[in-house]
């Protein structure tokens with residue numbers, strides 16, 4: 001059964017309000033997306049396994065909690081996931097990075113893949129997937145499938161805005177993958193856009209207009 005984490009944090013909500021605003025320009029949108037990515041990564045990694053290590057402060061020795069395993073692999077779903085993963089890379093600077101290039105057909109709403117690059121560490125470490133929008137869920141299901149096929153033993157999915165339809169589809173296809181989102185929105189419109197949403201995340205991030 002999938003765990004859905006709608007992250008409740010005053011600083012996250014404040015940034016999401018500005019991210020959603022239609023008047024927010026591209027450079028600011030990218031900056032906000034990265035900051036949101038950092039906050040969500042902190043939440044998604046809250047319970048990473050830790051172990052006790054002996055350390056020495058300037059005053060004495062003590063037992064301290066440290067990570068039990070190397071940092072998980074970070075994977076961006078292109079294009080919009082790049083902006084979100086930027087914050088993940090700040091939180092986990094040692095993490096190897098992978099990319100899944102997917103684009104959704106605007107009529108059929110089906111994703112097609114145009115690239116896949118995965119570091120070898122994906123086979124031994126868990127991975128965190130970044131894509132700001134979980135709309136119909138088609139892209140997320142395909143991206144998770146690719147990372148699993150690459151050998152990831154465990155996965156977390158981080159997004160900014162999720163639609164109920166996308167959560168249901170991703171949960172049904174990959175019930176083992178927890179979802180971390182800043183907001184669970186109302187619905188999809190007839191073009192498959194999340195409502196109220198924030199529009200096309202990739203276009204807003206990189207200043208392109210379809």
Ligand SMILES: O=P(O)(O)OC[C@H]1O[C@H](OP(=O)(O)OP(=O)(O)O)[C@H](O)[C@@H]1O
Nearest residue numbers: 078079080103104135136137138139202
């Ligand atoms: O849940 P879905 O219905 O599959 O829609 C969500 C996908 O759509 C957007 O990408 P898009 O295809 O627009 O590519 P882009 O990031 O290059 O703009 C978004 O970043 C997701 O990947």
Ligand SMILES: O=c1cc[nH]c(=O)[nH]1
Nearest residue numbers: 135193194199200201
């Ligand atoms: O609302 C949406 C839906 C899919 N992709 C986006 O970028 N925005």
Ligand SMILES: [Mg+2]
Nearest residue numbers: 200201202203
């Ligand atoms: Mg797009």
